[in-house]
Amino acid sequence: MKFLLKSSLLAIAVSSALSTAYAGVKIEQSTIDKAKAIHERVIVLDTHHDFSVANFSEEKNYTMRLKSQVNLPKMDEGGLDVSWLIVYTGQGALNAQGYATAHKQAMAKFDAIHRLTTEIAPDKIELALTSDDVRRIVESGKKVAMIGVENGYPIGTDISNVKKFYDLGARYMSLAHNGHSQLSDSNTGDKDKKWLHNGLSDLGREAVKEMNKWGIMIDISHPSKAANLEMMALSKAPVIASHSASRAMYDHSRNLDDEELLALKENGGVVQAVAFRSYIDGEKSKAFADAKMTIYKKIAKEKGYKVLSRDERKKLTPTQAEAYWAKFMEVAALAEPEVKRIGDTIEQVSVSDLVDHIDYMVKLIGIEHVGISSDFDGGGGVKGWNDASETFNVTLELVKRGYTETDIEKMWSGNLLRVLDEVQNIAQSIQQKS
Template identity: 35%
Template sequence: MKHLLKLTILAGLSLAAPGNAQSAGDDKAAGDRAAGIHRRVLTLDSHADVLLPSTPKRYFLPDGGSRTDLKRLIAGGVDAVVLAVAVGPGPRDAAGVAAARKEADAKLAWIKAFVADDPGRIGLALDAGDVERLHRAGKVAVIIGFQNARSIGSDLSQLDAFYKAGVRVFAFNHAGHNDFADSSRPWNEPESVNGGLSPLGRQGVKRLNDLGALIDVSQLSTRALLQTLDLTRAPVVATHSNARGLIDNTRNLSDAELDAIKANGGVVQVTPFSPYLHKQDADSLRRIAEVRARYGLPATFKGPSDDASSLSHERQDAFIDEVGAAQSRGTLAEFVDHIDYIAKRIGWQHVGIGSDFNHGSGVIGFDSEADALNVTRELVRRGYDEAQIKAIWGGNFLRVLGAAEAARAS
């Protein structure tokens, strides 16, 4: 059983600067050291999706499995995972909200069943202390997250209902705007419809603070993110976001956004999602352009799946499948490049790991929870020490989760 991770790194502790790679002759020793560190630290994945029978097959592993099933969590030595009650973009009329809520409820029920089916090895965590307790007991801790307020329409009281059901991490957006906030990825919409947060979204920030829930700023527009930071009285988390300084994508965070999250005391959890950390080469761009031409889309685009929202639902699915197959994949090294960038920009105390597995994420070397040790190996290779790796793999997230709980209204 792994040792308990201390949530606070002692002030004044002398730490090696990250990014100093090991020499080739040290590879064996570094590998052994990484394995030991990985056993000792509490490893936490701050965002993964739930697979339902209705989920498109492209999100499953080639063998039909989940990247976050218990077998792979245990194989990778992953001690805790945030499973998201997430819905995608879609209509915001009554029928659209009802359909989104049905999907959200099905995912919440799936998570509860996942925990209940194997109580000897899994437990539900309702706060940071529960994560530690379950870790001491040798169990995988499951935290429930929420993504995209499209599933609750304009009903603020549903934040309370989901919190009561066990949700502890809340994100207002996915792709597409909703009644609470603008998204960093408008879905066949104007760039902004709310001016960032709507009045309802502003109320939502206060309500989440009052509940003691952790606010997730991934997928918010820049204006909505900065407004959230101005309003919140607790640190926030971006559960699955990368650095725009390396890859210019609206889903990635600019240096100004990173700096603002640091000032808030928050954490950015880097995700191994290829489009947000990997540049397509000339051959891949040619293949992507050929797919786009077959669907009547222009060759000029910001990302391979841009303009998909202009297609019919049936054609969207086929297009996303084909353009995904045409793309080259990111690598573990590129993923850790983003951890490096953020650690050097705002400090290793403000960076972590959120896989976004089961929603198109996965790179060569980190394609499921079973590959988690590879991340630790690469961090060790680049000169991160054990205290820093503890923080990146779980400590930073648990710190902000605890701080959100402490901000709860009395």
């Protein structure tokens, strides 16, 4: 069932995707055919998709081909089977009011995902809680939703919220995002070397134990290096980095250095190489981003709208931020033709650059510990894989580099699902002993 559904839709999308990623590059038809066959057979899973609650209503939702990088039509076109939808909350004040606000925001995102899978489109997408669920749902011909929590901040100081999030379907969680949380230092401290906990807090250590107990994968993508090494040392189960690249390949605090990657290998975990321009090649990314922003600001000015700086955006309330990004997306849509024109003249971070990071990490820690993610609708996307409809291009690049179908299956889903199984088996063992 899955093969037939993917095959018919993928064939329509491939030529368009190829023209975006490989303009002017000759690729043997046999290579394309081989990549298509592999892409159709394996379960294609992406571990990190942000979303707006506004896109999960009866009137506007993922059954429609929205401007969002991820929705069901684009997943169909790109042969993407599994979307990890992210319950994200930005870092706020470490006090009761901040925790309460964040918890409310997190619950709204959980509710939105459940609404999509049980009310809006239960015939098209279903929530998976285990690897067996994933395989069953894919075999049925439906898309798969899974839930990750980005930033443990909304658990506040009540450790029982870890179990609450598990019961709501969360199957991974990070303990910090951009800014130190009550649980863990963030990678952002790397800039000024100011740390709150010098790794994890006591509450963060409790959270690691609770995640191990209930079967939530620990995500090390945003915390500090010290926190990551501590989590891997403490955890009784393998961990994941849901969306990170190699720091040896590009020196950004969001990337994992070789010591972290080797510790992750020892831990038995998996790093999901992320298609985020500024983490893959910051110089290339900045050149294109600066040119693009000039266009955005020009169009915004014409529309009487101001593009805010990062510092200005940080001061927005959640409601203001939602409104800001809605307007920004309108500007981006108007700018798209002009941005595409400059994109043909400025070298961009591409699928090839992403796979360079994959190559490096595979060589360092082995194929069993590397996967793939996009961070779509959260800043991710590269030339050739700029939304879910272009997902095939990643498989094509892997085939071009000589990766086998077994390798590609491991990277697209096998490694991540193996870790999920191990985490859940260890949780069962811990629960039986307690």
